[in-house]
Amino acid sequence: MGVEIIFKIAAVGLITAIVSQVLQHAGKNEIATLTTLAGLIVVLYMVMDMVGSLFESMKMIFTMY
Amino acid sequence: MIFKIICIALVTIISTIIVKQYKPEFAFFIPLVGGFIVFSLMLDPLQSIISAFSNFGVLNDLVKGSIRPVCKIIGIGFLTEFATSFAEDAGLKSVAVKLLWAGKICILLISLPMLEQLFQLIVDLL
Numbered sequence: 001m002g003v004e005i006i007f008k009i010a011a012v013g014l015i016t017a018i019v020s021q022v023l024q025h026a027g028k029n030e031i032a033t034l035t036t037l038a039g040l041i042v043v044l045y046m047v048m049d050m051v052g053s054l055f056e057s058m059k060m061i062f063t064m065y
Numbered sequence: 066m067i068f069k070i071i072c073i074a075l076v077t078i079i080s081t082i083i084v085k086q087y088k089p090e091f092a093f094f095i096p097l098v099g100g101f102i103v104f105s106l107m108l109d110p111l112q113s114i115i116s117a118f119s120n121f122g123v124l125n126d127l128v129k130g131s132i133r134p135v136c137k138i139i140g141i142g143f144l145t146e147f148a149t150s151f152a153e154d155a156g157l158k159s160v161a162v163k164l165l166w167a168g169k170i171c172i173l174l175i176s177l178p179m180l181e182q183l184f185q186l187i188v189d190l191l
Contacts, residue, residue: 013091062140
């Protein structure tokens with residue numbers, strides 16, 4: 001639990017940007033959009049379990065169940 | 066403690082700006098994660114505050130019944146604010162407004178029994 005998650009997400013974003021740039025220059029635009037989509041889904045997975053634990057801790061703290 | 070939070074906020078801001086240049090879609094996730102980290106850092110103090118409040122409640126029975134709904138309302142308020150701020154970050158003001166509206170209705174729903182208790186009290190007084 002710390003800053004490394006932010007760096008991980010930023011890294012995934014930048015790598016996806018680079019890969020899609022390279023693919024676009026190589027003429028493969030469809031694959032570029034697919035890589036962007038893949039990168040987005042990877043980041044979504046990372047964020048989803050964090051949001052899940054956030055809701056769990058909220059429920060536990062505010063006794064909202 | 067507060068310095069750690071400020072540093073995390075700074076890191077989030079800087080990485081959002083950098084990533085926003087290349088890939089705007091990813092720039093939405095970073096504040097989400099940053100906000101979550103800041104919240105989870107403040108978890109323990111929040112827990113002690115709430116347990117302290119419930120100890121006060123034990124003393125007089127009128128307040129005891131209302132501690133639980135108040136906690137729920139605070140939780141709902143915080144979650145709604147958490148979501149609306151992200152909707153506004155992403156630039157979707159309409160979603161934020163709808164979330165606020167839904168949050169208000171949930172809070173009103175929970176405070177209904179307390180309102181009845183209040184009116185009952187007033188009727189008894191008259």
